[in-house]
């Protein structure tokens with residue numbers, strides 16, 4: 001067994017109805033909160049509900065309701081400028097991964113000098129140091145997907161270069177994650193499917209990564225079980241709190257797994273699609289997962305056998321190779337069940353764009369690429385994009 005480190009400073013508050021504790025639980029972080037939420041969620045009354053809970057415990061709040069998918073570093077800078085004289089003590093990110101990532105970046109931007117992009121871990125230039133001055137972040141996920149509530153990364157897009165990269169620092173782990181599956185009962189089918197496949201991909205990638213360790217393996221396998229058991233029910237019977245709870249738990253576990261291990265090739269392909277074409281993260285993952293795993297299962301027969309079992313395949317009478325291969329059928333069936341049938345061409349990507357995408361994936365996403373069991377060449381990556389096309 002190889003040695004490994006594990007660190008997770010996030011207090012997890014999990015369970016249906018627990019958002020009602022947001023005031024009681026967060027008043028320890030100060031008197032003034034910035035709430036980052038997207039406009040759609042704010043209009044559902046969720047912002048008002050949180051604002052009221054905070055007020056009841058003596059915490060006033062200011063809202064930023066302009067979060068978009070694939071958040072831009074320029075918007076983080078502008079928002080920090082707007083909030084800098086408000087004496088913000090902590091930041092609450094409410095929503096999917098974009099809101100939580102935005103909240104983490106805002107917590108840094110409010111306490112550190114200069115452009116937030118300076119703190120993004122981009123190869124080939126010095127990266128700004130994120131210190132403990134950064135404000136505490138509370139994550140309130142409303143989807144079961146990115147696992148951002150349990151990770152030390154905030155993914156942003158630079159609108160000038162179309163590079164999509166992360167700020168990485170232990171200082172930006174949320175200090176608290178309030179995971180209330182009741183908030184997920186009304187997630188539309190398509191969003192349930194795309195975010196669920198993202199969470200599943202986190203678990204699989206963390207498990208097969210060259211950075212995997214006994215802890216991340218244990219967590220990733222349980223995440224796969226929870227997600228594969230509950231994703232179809234969450235899509236088809238969205239009001240079932242048991243299915244939503246299992247998805248929320250599976251997604252959080254998958255977030256812990258990638259924190260301790262790493263995402264790999266599927267995410268190396270997905271980020272350039274978000275950066276250049278603003279394709280939603282879950283959609284990009286859903287397109288890449290099968291083409292990547294079909295090229296990978298034979299590289300780690302024992303692990304893919306375990307993946308098959310976690311996805312519900314009875315492998316008792318199979319040879320190790322058949323068991324490993326059966327994971328691809330199980331994954332394909334699960335994605336078919338989600339109803340996701342996406343191609344790059346649907347998003348305005350042209351075949352002539354694939355060279356640039358392959359350069360991005362093997363260039364600035366090399367870190368994820370190199371964590372995959374086989375490090376793909378530019379040509380191999382282009383072929384995978386071609387299959388997604």
Ligand SMILES: [Fe+2]
Nearest residue numbers: 146198202281
């Ligand atoms: Fe992801």
